[in-house]
Amino acid sequence: MVRSIISMLCVAFILFIGATFETKFVQKQFSEFHSVLEILYEKVDQETATQDDVYAVQKNWLDKKRFLHIFIPHNEIKEVDLWLSESATLVRDKEWNDAISKVEVLKELAEQIPRTFLLTWDNVL
Amino acid sequence: MLVTFFRTLIIFITLVVVMRLMGKRQIGEMQPFEFIVTLIIADLACIPMADVSIPLIYGVVSILALFILHQLLSLIEMSGGLLKRIISGKPSLVINSDGVDMIELKRNNMGVDDLIESMRALGYYSLDDLSYAIFESNGKLSPLENPNRNGVCKSVPLMIVNEGKINVKNVELMHSDTETVKKFTAKNGNGIKNTEIMTVDGNGRVYIKYKKEKYKILSFPLSEGIKW
Secondary structure (H helix, E strand, C coil): CHHHHHHHHHHHHHHHHHHHHHHHHHHHHHHHHHHHHHHHHHHHHCCCCCHHHHHHHHHHHHHHHHHHCCCCCHHHHHHHHHHHHHHHHHHHCCCHHHHHHHHHHHHHHHHHHHHCCCCCHHHHC | CHHHHHHHHHHHHHHHHHHHHHCHHHCCCCCHHHHHHHHHHHHHHHHHHHCCCCCHHHHHHHHHHHHHHHHHHHHHHHHCHHHHHHHHCCCEEEEECCEECHHHHHHCCCCHHHHHHHHHHCCCCCHHHEEEEEECCCCCEEEEECCCCCCCCCCCCEEEEECCEECHHHHHHCCCCHHHHHHHHHHHCCCHHHEEEEEECCCCEEEEEECCCCCEEEECCCCCCCCC
8 A cells, every 4th residue: 555655656746747847848948949930030021031040940940849759749840840941942032921921820839839738728628 | 748647637537437327337347447447548558659640758648647546546445435435336236135126226227137147157047046146346246145046047047027028039939928928927916017027947937026026936837848
């Protein structure tokens, strides 16, 4: 009985620590990514962005996604990859109106994905 | 992780409630919550394994959540009392000194057929072979043999009446007709509507139980040379 209680408490503790780390880690990664996207958004809005700017954002994302794969459904990560690639092409072709809408979607994703990890009724139900 | 944990918790509680409502027939030698763990743990392990788009941690967290719930419920089980009864249910006395208790059977979503099936698995073929029978909370039947039982049953009893309904196929098997059965129940009791159970074995030995009465052992007039 003592062993049962100890094992149960240990697992509950591991889960609690893991959950806290996961929430904080995902929030931090996406908050940083969102800041980078914000800069790109301003540049695209001012029509001064270059393809290298998008590549820089892509590189930043690549570094983050290696670890985010542990917590986030891979399809959502793929979605960010696809929108980023499209943005790069649109910025290269200087199609600013389309490019800004793509970056807008990316910003939205960077806000939405970490929200799915918060302990809210919407997420649980 | 916490979202996955709470989702697992909700599904688990829903399954425990549903399994408890389903009664003992669905369980099969496990406590309801043990059965649920067995039921869902395989899927929890398989889905992240087969679907590469789902991080493995989702499966791991759900399995660990189940482990916590299982340990918690096992501890409650060990402590006994009201909580144990709520989670695992209580044993049901389905055969008592008056015979088969239909109300108790129905409370567990079971019929006489299920009871007879469980009895057969234990080597008892006639309903009066047992003085008492208890369906344990894990769905297993615990019998107390009737001290007046006459050795091994030599013929399998046929269910002739089950809750006021005549089993025409079995009546034909014993080369009789429904009218004879109706007359038999009327002569010996309150008629077919009030007959909860009536079985007849190959020697014409009848187990009959009318509503709110103790069971009786009677003899049915089988046609000449009919035996099974």
